[in-house]
Amino acid sequence: MTKPRDNTQHADATRCIHSGEDRHGQSAPLTTPIVQTSVFVVPDVEGLRRYAKGDSGEYLYSRYGNPTVTAVEEKMAALEGAEAALATSSGMAAEMVAVLAACQAGDEIVSMLDVYGGTVKLFEQVLPRCGIKVRFVPHRDIKNADRYFSRKTRMMFLESPTNPTLRCVDLAALCELGRKRKACVVVDNTFATPVLQKPLELGADMVIHSATKYLGGHSDLTAGVLAGSKKWMDAARAMMILAGGCVDPGCAYLLLRGLKTLHVRVERACRNALRIAETLQQHPKVARVYYPGLPNHEAHEVARRQMKDFGMMVSFDLRSGGRAAERFIDSLKLWYLAPSLGGVESTVSYPVLTSHIGLSTKQLELLGVSAATVRLSVGIEDADDLIGDMDQALRQA
Ligand SMILES: Cc1ncc(COP(=O)(O)O)c(C=O)c1O
Incomplete structure (x- = not known):
């Protein structure tokens, strides 16, 4: 194995490539x-x-490690400012491995309610079967997140910006709370990417990504x-090896x-997103635009503080409701x-029939989503x- 070059002195655009x-x-x-x-x-x-002693630094079996996969892991560790990283077969596998590394039966997790729908289902439907209970904090109660912790809490799970209304939470403040309560703080950084936001610098213990999205980018x-300290990544790798969530070398190559173009893709898409959000805001058929880059977005100041730019996702509500959204x-x-x-290609999604399908009116209301909501990537x-x-x-429309 040759040693990759040290890029610690370089900027993200250089790290993406080298x-x-x-x-x-x-x-x-x-x-x-x-x-x-x-x-x-x-x-x-x-x-x-x-x-067997663990001191060879060589490869044995691709589920444990593979040179193409290692290259991805080292690039991601450099971008997240982490000691180490771990590549997995999917974003969901990364989440499961993070949970297995930090929790066991009898433990509890405090999670934002606004996290990705698949995460909510994993936490509601799968983890209780392993004896792990999850307490969800609705966005309107995020300032009282402390109340959701108990003696048994081992993990706090955060996501910012969220899907689809792009709410942003104060990561530094929540990481401090998690640390005070001795919980492992995990941040899903999928929507921001490490180019725009570095949760480890804000106090998180682990960062997870659906690399299916911007990191892959095509x-x-x-x-x-997953990225974090060597200690957490060793624990996560041990779980990944046994749970079988490794990534294939061909996929790791893609x-x-x-990742080599992540920086330029993010820069260009952020510029496009701001123009689109500003245009939508002027349109008479649009009731409300969700984009943290707009000064009237509820999280504009938080996003400005903790992100380099405001992201590539824009959502909006059509004034005439669900039928108009469908026609649009x-x-x-x-x-x-x-x-x-x-x-790289712009896509549109309809949350009530995709990411948020099956949620009750009350749940949708808590998340700020309705049939009039359209999400743009x-x-x-x-x-x-x-x-x-x-x-x-x-x-x-
Ligand atoms: C924010 C977020 N986290 C995690 C996931 C899960 O990732 P994957 O589909 O790669 O398993 C997704 C997928 O949509 C997502 O949007």
């Missing part, structure tokens, strides 16, 4: 190869002994990432390639209707083209 990857040496490939193998040859029995892979979505020509986000196309298409679709 961290975790070595391009030196005679006839070295400029890109990291896909090491497409499930297993590695050991030179001799002494080699097996060294591996809607062509499913993966997850993720590595996507069906009239779009350039924006694809697709229930994911974070790709802004890509890197020409902003005028995107706005032009939205404009014609709004005329049909």
Whole structure:
């Protein structure tokens, strides 16, 4: 194994390209190869002994570690400012591994209610079967999050900005609370990416990502990432190895390639998103726009403090309700209707029929979502083209 170069003195744009990857040496490939193998040859029995002791720094079996996967992990550790990172088969696998690393039967988790729908289902439907109870904090009660802790709380789970109304919580303050209560603070940083927000610097213990979204960036892979201290990542890797949530080397290569352009994609998409949010805000058919970059967004000041820019997601409510939202979505020509986000292509999603399907009216109300709510994942196309298409679709709405 060659040692990757040290990029600690470099900025994120440079780390996206160079961290975790070595391009030196005679006839070295400029890109990291896909090491497409499930297993590695050991030179001799002494080699097996060294591996068992954990001091060989070599590879044995791809579920435990693989050079292409290591490159992703080192790049992500550099971007999140972490001691170590772990790549997983999906964002959900990253969450499960984080929970298994920090909690056991009898423990409790305090989680924001506004987290990704799949996370809510994992916490409500799966963790109780393992004896882990989750207490959800509604957004309006976030200032009283302390009240949701008990002697048994081992983890606090946060997400900012949230889906789809892009609420932002004060991560530094909540991390301090978690630390005071001796809980492991986990932040889902999927919507912000490490280019815009670094939760570990704000006091979090672990960061998780659905790498399926912006990190991959091209809607062509499913993966997850965790980052944090070496201690937490060792614990998480031990769980990942036994739970089997490893990422395939081919997928790791795609993720590595996507990460190289993360910085420029984020910069361009943030610029597009602000223009789109400002345009929507002026439109007579639009009742409300959710974008933290707008000065009237409830979390504008928090977002300004803890993020470098305001993100690539924009949501809005149509004045005439659900029927108008459906007509708008069906009239779009350039924006694809697709229930994911974070790709180079702009996509639209309809939360009440996707991420928030099956929730009661009361639950939707707590989350600030209605049938009139449309969510946009802004890509890197020409902003005028995107706005032009939205404009014609709004005329049909
Ligand atoms: C914020 C957030 N976290 C986690 C996940 C789960 O990630 P994955 O679909 O890669 O398992 C998603 C997926 O939509 C997400 O949006």
